[in-house]
Amino acid sequence: MHIRATAIVCAVLAHGEHGTVARLMTPDDGLQPGYVRGGRSRAIRPVLLPGNLVAAEFRARSEEQLAGLTVELVRSRAGLMGEPLAAAAIGWATALTAAALPEGQPFPQLHAALDGLLNAIELAPSARGWGAALARYELLLLGELGFGLDLSACAATGDAAGLAFVSPRSGRAVSLAGAAGYEDRLLPLPSFLIAGGQGEGWGDILAGLRITGHFLARDVMTERRAAVLAARERLIERIGRLG
The missing domain is CATH 2.40.50.140 (Nucleic acid-binding proteins)
Incomplete structure (x- = not known):
């Protein structure tokens, strides 16, 4: 080899x-x-x-x-190790990649996305410039491992418009109409996970990370790999203080 x-x-x-x-x-x-x-x-x-x-x-x-x-x-990227938030983000993204992926299998999209995320962490003036990219990287990783979310249409109505929530059980999107009466059982869906962009604020970024975090913990970071999630919890705590 x-x-x-x-x-x-x-x-x-x-x-x-x-x-x-x-x-x-x-x-x-x-x-x-x-x-x-x-x-x-x-x-x-x-x-x-x-x-x-x-x-x-x-x-x-x-x-x-x-x-x-x-x-x-x-x-x-050693210069970023003195910046607590950037260092925590790099530490989590790389630890997630190392813990979640099987060795020796090509994931070219994930490689490109990880490289882009690390560049964003390095070059953005603040975490607002890379927080949404981190959530999208986690979403892509879930999909590449076979645990992708379906954010194309409402699980209840089949409508592709007005998507506002994600079911924590099925991983499918739910519209405002389809969620009526069940909103407190669903995860709020920020629009950037569908349309791209940086989100409309810290609330959006944290909402996106709550969605991906839920499915990472449930489907990917289980058993021995679950210990790696401590790094993510520390990162989310730091981001939460900024909101």
């Missing part, structure tokens, strides 16, 4: 006395693990920060063997 790619660092674990096992998101080969010799050294440790873009080369004698991995820095 031999893979060369510009990849996103998603997770790094210490391995042995000096090495690390890094999991990188590649454009064409999905999430790939590799052993980095000397990965805990002063020279390589800053390269392997989650969120960084690296030129990666994986080599293994067979598909079953953990590949040896060498990396060179392409783009560092």
Whole structure:
């Protein structure tokens, strides 16, 4: 096995006395693990920060063997680690990717979306510029893993207009008319999850994140992976203070 790619660092674990096992998101080969010799050294440790873009080369004698991995820095986001909200967002997005995706399966749309999200976190003047993108990334990840929400039409009436809620049980959209009398049992649906854009304010962003968070916790981040949700809870708490 031999893979060369510009990849996103998603997770790094210490391995042995000096090495690390890094999991990188590649454009064409999905999430790939590799052993980095000397990965805990002063020279390589800053390269392997989650969120960084690296030129990666994986080599293994067979598909079953953990590949040896060498990396060179392409783009560092280390400067954002001193900004608590941006650092928390990068930490969550990369941890989610590493925990949720099966290794070795291509997810080109997710790679492009993660790269776009990280760029938005880096370049936007505030979290208002990337909060909606984070919710859309989580929504896309749910869909890529087979847990997509149906936001095309009302589950009760079949009407595509006036969609205002999501059923927490079925993941289908519900219109104002279809929700009459049941509003308190449904999740408010911000329009940006359907139409795009940045949302109309913090309330919209938090509403979108509540929807994706509900389905991530229920369908994806279960059992051992559930512990990763603590990073998301800390992020949502920080965003909530801004509202």
